[in-house]
Amino acid sequence: MTGALLIGIYVFVLAIFVGFEIIAKVPPTLHTPLMSGANAVSGITIVGALSAATTGHPTIANILGCAAIVCATVNVVGGFLVTDRMLAMFGEKKKKK
Amino acid sequence: MDVLKTTIVPLAYLLSAVMFILGLKRLGRVRTARRGNTLAAIAMLIAIVATLVDLGTVDYQWILIGLAVGTLVGAVSAIKVPMTKMPEFVALFNGSGGAASALVALSVVWLKVIEPMKVGTVADAVGGGAQSFTIALSVLVGTLTLSGSVVAYLKLAETISGKPTLLPGRHVLNALLVVGALGLGVWFAFMSDDPEQLRTALLVLVGVSFLLGITLVIPIGGADMPVVISLLNSYSGVAASMTGFVLSNNVLIISGAMVGAAGLILTKIMCDAMNRSLANVIFGGFGADETTGKGGGGEYVNVTSAGAEEAAMILEDAQSVIFVPGYGLAVAQAQHACRELADLLQERGVDVKYAIHPVAGRMPGHMNVLLAEADVPYEQLIEMDEINPEFKNTDVSIVLGANDVVNPGATRDKTSPIYGMPILTVHESRTVFVVKRSLGAGFAGIKNELFEADNSLMVFGDAKKVLTAIIGELKQAN
Numbered sequence: 001m002t003g004a005l006l007i008g009i010y011v012f013v014l015a016i017f018v019g020f021e022i023i024a025k026v027p028p029t030l031h032t033p034l035m036s037g038a039n040a041v042s043g044i045t046i047v048g049a050l051s052a053a054t055t056g057h058p059t060i061a062n063i064l065g066c067a068a069i070v071c072a073t074v075n076v077v078g079g080f081l082v083t084d085r086m087l088a089m090f091g092e093k094k095k096k097k
Numbered sequence: 098m099d100v101l102k103t104t105i106v107p108l109a110y111l112l113s114a115v116m117f118i119l120g121l122k123r124l125g126r127v128r129t130a131r132r133g134n135t136l137a138a139i140a141m142l143i144a145i146v147a148t149l150v151d152l153g154t155v156d157y158q159w160i161l162i163g164l165a166v167g168t169l170v171g172a173v174s175a176i177k178v179p180m181t182k183m184p185e186f187v188a189l190f191n192g193s194g195g196a197a198s199a200l201v202a203l204s205v206v207w208l209k210v211i212e213p214m215k216v217g218t219v220a221d222a223v224g225g226g227a228q229s230f231t232i233a234l235s236v237l238v239g240t241l242t243l244s245g246s247v248v249a250y251l252k253l254a255e256t257i258s259g260k261p262t263l264l265p266g267r268h269v270l271n272a273l274l275v276v277g278a279l280g281l282g283v284w285f286a287f288m289s290d291d292p293e294q295l296r297t298a299l300l301v302l303v304g305v306s307f308l309l310g311i312t313l314v315i316p317i318g319g320a321d322m323p324v325v326i327s328l329l330n331s332y333s334g335v336a337a338s339m340t341g342f343v344l345s346n347n348v349l350i351i352s353g354a355m356v357g358a359a360g361l362i363l364t365k366i367m368c369d370a371m372n373r374s375l376a377n378v379i380f381g382g383f384g385a386d387e388t389t390g391k392g393g394g395g396e397y398v399n400v401t402s403a404g405a406e407e408a409a410m411i412l413e414d415a416q417s418v419i420f421v422p423g424y425g426l427a428v429a430q431a432q433h434a435c436r437e438l439a440d441l442l443q444e445r446g447v448d449v450k451y452a453i454h455p456v457a458g459r460m461p462g463h464m465n466v467l468l469a470e471a472d473v474p475y476e477q478l479i480e481m482d483e484i485n486p487e488f489k490n491t492d493v494s495i496v497l498g499a500n501d502v503v504n505p506g507a508t509r510d511k512t513s514p515i516y517g518m519p520i521l522t523v524h525e526s527r528t529v530f531v532v533k534r535s536l537g538a539g540f541a542g543i544k545n546e547l548f549e550a551d552n553s554l555m556v557f558g559d560a561k562k563v564l565t566a567i568i569g570e571l572k573q574a575n
Contacts, residue, residue, distance in 0.1 A: 004225075004345055005225065005227040005342075007347075008227070008341070008342050008345065008347070008350055011347050011350050011351060011354075012338060012341075012342075012350050012351075012354050013354075015338075015350065015351040015352075015354035015355055015358075016354045016355070016357065016358045017358075018118060018355060018358075019121070019354060019355035019356075019357070019358025019359055019362075020358050020361075020362065022118065022121060022122040022125065022355075023121060023122070023124075023125050023355075023358065023359045023362050024362065025125070026125040026362070026363075026366075027125075027126075027127060027480075028453060028455055028461075028462055028465060028478075028480055029127060029462065029465045029469075029475050029478065030124065030125060030126075030127060030130055030462065031363060031366075031455075031460075031461035031462025031465070032183060032187070032460060032461060032462035032463065032465065032466045033124065033130060033134070033462070033466075034121075034124050034125060034359060034363070034462075035187055035326070035327065035330050035359075035360070035363060035460070035461060035462070036183075036186075036187055036190065037120075037121070037124045037133070037134050037137060038121065038124075038330060038334065038355075038356045038359040038360065039187065039190050039191060039194060039330060039333065039356070040134075040137065040138070040141070041117055041120075041121065041137055041141070041334075041352050041355070041356050042194045042330075042333045042334045042336075042337045042352070042353060042356040043141070043194055043197065043337075044117075044141065044144060044337055044348065044349050044352040044353065045194065045197040045198045045201055045336075045337045045340050045349065045353075046141075046144075046145060046148075046197070047144050047145065047148045047344075047346060047348065047349060048198075048201040048205075048340050048341075048343070048344045048346065048349060049163070049197060049200070049201050049204075050145070050148045050149065050152065050160055051148065051151075051152060051344070052201055052204040052205060052208065053159040053160050053163060053204070054152060054155035054156060054159075054160070055155075055156055055159075058159075059207070059208075059212055060207045060211075060212065061204045061205075061207035061208035061211075061212055062159055062204075064200050064203050064204035064207060065159065065163075065200070065201070065204040065208075066159045066160075066162060066163045067163075067196075067200050068163075068196075068197045068198075068200035068201045068204060069159075069160060069163025069164060069167060069197075070163045070166050070167040070170070071167070071193045071194070071196045071197035071200060072167065072193075072194070072197035072201075073163065073164055073166075073167020073168055073170075073171060074167045074170045074171040074174075074190070074193050075171070075190055075193050075194045075197060076141055076167075076171065077167065077168045077171030077172050077175070078170070078171030078172065078174055078175040078190060079171075079175075079190055080134060080137070080138040080141070081171070081172060081175035081176065082175040082178065082183075082186065083124075083134045084131065084134055084135070085175065085176070086180075086183075086466055086469070087130050087131040087134060088131065089180075089466075089469040089470055089472075090127065090130070090131075090469050090475055
């Protein structure tokens, strides 16, 4: 097993534990925002997508890469925006009260 | 320039990963949630800028087109989507995340193996067996997230039936598909060295994974959708993480793994709320005919029904009222009417609360989002364990389109398919209004004893219309 892969697996496993630790007790009010926020974060694939669409002429690789960018960007922009919209609703009421 | 690429960019990725962790952590607390979301968005921006810097001078034409289209679609849909359509929205977004990961993996193969017509195994071309196998895993998980999410979306939008569709021999079929996909992945990653064969293998893998997503989700009933959506959420994170292995990029591995963990936690919360194991939800085909033979079915006898006028009269004398919203509230879009009635009652000095079952609705937190949209203060939304002791001191409970989560059979009828599921104990309150369109069974197809209870009044009709009528009666009485 190569060093890079081993480090990757370490990082993967530790990150899962970090995830469990920091999100373990989430109140029901935040279930949906957490889900849509996490969804936006999973749009991090955009980093890979960007590197995949770097030639000017349309090749199949490039078209696939461009499609990946579209999907990932939809995820990122839509996910963060809609989460903010929901959380803003939760906030407003607090002020009114 | 070299320092930029070898040091600054990796450090920027690290910063971004740390900010994702902090952002997600804050997203789990009510007070800090909004800032957490913003922090995660900034982290994303940093990661994107770092990637662009890392790319250096390349042709940006396709990148810009992709970014522009994605931003437009994402922004418009996020701003336009009504809160009532949030489950569908989240389902589709899970799918698009999965699709993105699969597409990245596919494009890497085309770029490095198929287009150069390179002879040799994929492992040689992409820098190792780990990379080539995670390509296969990215494609597998990403594609099944996509097709599974589309099926979930179609069920939520009621384009296809929300009832479980049980394919004959589905366990065998699913097992075959999983084994087939993994076998194909191994063959693709390590064994084949002919670009033509590789392309075919990859396309077949996409097909098999797509089919698997469908066969995994289609047997699952509408009431179990909160579990499915959380699970698909988890998958989309895992797919991103696998793509991180393909590209040897730690920020992808970390963020993806955390999203995977978050999705799993929600999945577990949902399963616990139904007192069922994940395996039971996924493989159970719950609510289809084969499982509801005993506790289900049967005609209702002794049902007392009432109109809005009678309901309003009872409410006039009530001191404490608890609303119990369910999926029917979302369907009827009755959240505003519900809030209006609550306001009216509060003006008369009535103590008003909302009882929220963790799996009410079609996604985790569904009722909270709906009621928040109608400006219901979230302090009034009470969780199941906290509200249950209060029902016995409550004058009127108003069940709005909830069914299985208020079925007392879950606590005492051992033959009931939902036996053991924690419920809201509305039957303990002095009077229960059940606002429902008809006596038809809920998604799980189980008879609800609550409807026959002596203290229950069925108010038949669309939740919004019924609530509006009650509001009218109450105002007249003033």
